[in-house]
Amino acid sequence: xxxxxxxxxxxxxxxxxxxxxxxxxxxxxxxxxxxxxxxxxxxxxxxxxxxxxxxxxxxxxxxxxxxxxxxxxxxxxxxxxxxxxxxxxxxxxxxxxxxxxxxxxxxxxxxxxxxxxxxxxxxxxxxxxxxxxxxxxxxxxxxxxxxxxxxxxxxxxxxxxxxxxxxxxxxxxxxxxxxxxxxxxxxxxxxxxxxxxxxxxxxxxxxxxxxxxxxxxxxxxxxxxxxxxxxxxxxxxxxxxxxxxxxxxxxxxxxxxxxxxxxxxxxxxxxxxxxxxxxxxxxxxxxxxxxxxxxxxxxxxxxxxxxxxxxxxxxxxxxxxxxxxxxxxxxxxxxxxxxxxxxxxxxxxxxxxxx
Numbered sequence: 001x002x003x004x005x006x007x008x009x010x011x012x013x014x015x016x017x018x019x020x021x022x023x024x025x026x027x028x029x030x031x032x033x034x035x036x037x038x039x040x041x042x043x044x045x046x047x048x049x050x051x052x053x054x055x056x057x058x059x060x061x062x063x064x065x066x067x068x069x070x071x072x073x074x075x076x077x078x079x080x081x082x083x084x085x086x087x088x089x090x091x092x093x094x095x096x097x098x099x100x101x102x103x104x105x106x107x108x109x110x111x112x113x114x115x116x117x118x119x120x121x122x123x124x125x126x127x128x129x130x131x132x133x134x135x136x137x138x139x140x141x142x143x144x145x146x147x148x149x150x151x152x153x154x155x156x157x158x159x160x161x162x163x164x165x166x167x168x169x170x171x172x173x174x175x176x177x178x179x180x181x182x183x184x185x186x187x188x189x190x191x192x193x194x195x196x197x198x199x200x201x202x203x204x205x206x207x208x209x210x211x212x213x214x215x216x217x218x219x220x221x222x223x224x225x226x227x228x229x230x231x232x233x234x235x236x237x238x239x240x241x242x243x244x245x246x247x248x249x250x251x252x253x254x255x256x257x258x259x260x261x262x263x264x265x266x267x268x269x270x271x272x273x274x275x276x277x278x279x280x281x282x283x284x285x286x287x288x289x290x291x292x293x294x295x296x297x298x299x300x301x302x303x304x305x306x307x308x309x310x311x312x313x314x315x316x317x318x319x320x321x322x323x324x325x326x327x328x329x330x331x332x333x334x335x336x337x338x339x340x341x342x343x344x345x346x347x348x349x350x351x352x353x354x355x
Contacts, residue, residue: 003070003346004020004021004069004070005020005070005339005342006018006055006069006071006072006073006117007339008073008110009074009334010051010107010109010110011106011107012038012106013032013038014030014031014032015030015031015051015055016028016334017029017031017058019059019064020335022343023343025335025336026064027064031051031058044100044105044106044108045098047109048112051109051113056117066117066121067121069121069123071123071126071346072114072117072125073125073338073339074089074109074111074112074127075127075130075157075334076111076127076132077097077110077111077130078097078100078107078131078132079097079130079132080132081132081152082133082353083133083134083197083353084129084135084156084160084198085129085350086341087127087352087353087354088125088352089111089114089118089125090354092355093111093127096355097111097112102132111125111127114127126341126342128157128338128341129161133160134152135197135199136199136200137200152201153204153205154191154202154203155187155189155204158183158304159191159193160198160337161337161341162301163193165329166299174196175196177195177298178192178194178195178296179192179193179299180192180293180297180299180300180324181301182285182300182302182303182316183303183304183332184302184303184304184305184306185212185304185305185306186214186215186255186305187212187214187215188204188210188282188304188306189204189209190202190209190285190286192290192293194292194293200289202218202285206242206243210281210285211277211278212246213255213256214244214247215242215243215244215247216241217247247278248260260274260275261275275311279315283320286300286316286320287323295323297323297324299326299327300321300323300325300327301328301329302326303328303330303332304331304332305331305332307329307330307331313328
């Protein structure tokens, strides 16, 4: 029997939904919300009914029978650190999404909406591999400052999805392989997947690793401290320099790699140098994570929007292909990844995780 799933991926100003039959997309839609619409609500959780109603209305417009669904899946939010996997939206998980255990983010609504819609039609609700997936080994948590432990925040959904896709394509189990997965989008992350666990990570949000289109990555710490106490910037202004206005945005005024490549093609030497610096930093991250796997790397997998950039991928291959062969899965398909996570549980391929 085929499994029909409704997938809900909320963003700050949009709600992406998809309806799948097994892994086949029946239809998808990005429902956009104006600043004025969102501004009516004091908190993210307060937006629940507004977003739920427009999802239900869209399904009616598509003449889709909501009662034909077998499962509803939401994007995971800022929960407590948890191992990777597909989680049933239990009462405890639901409560932590509502309070924002590690912060308020629109993705928290994914599981909340999935549970409410699922309960209304009597089908299970799940989340899959939220950004707070934490499988770090103890030695990966040390930073050098006890008050500042290293934490796991990264593109867990896409990293896990492409790792499992690769394993399936070569006829092996994910937990039999040692992989380095490289996600390159607005933020970047490089994860060593050791037999099904991401045992180390560069914090993709606000601290580690290579700079990205929007983020500064690791910066000279002493100079950052001096900047913070210079009196020239507020805390919010410094943070914006690191997250949002960092990386390519800071150097070239764009967060779009297509713009960067256009500059390079037009002979902009500075743009070429910055692109090469990005490649160098990403390659250093890959090399570092190879050592975490003791040099035993079966495959390097490159994914995310920037993996469409042939020059960047060629540069990484030139620097790192001696470590392991490359497989490239350009872009990211979060809706499909969420559908696949639920499908693995619904078909018995995996067991649902308990929060």
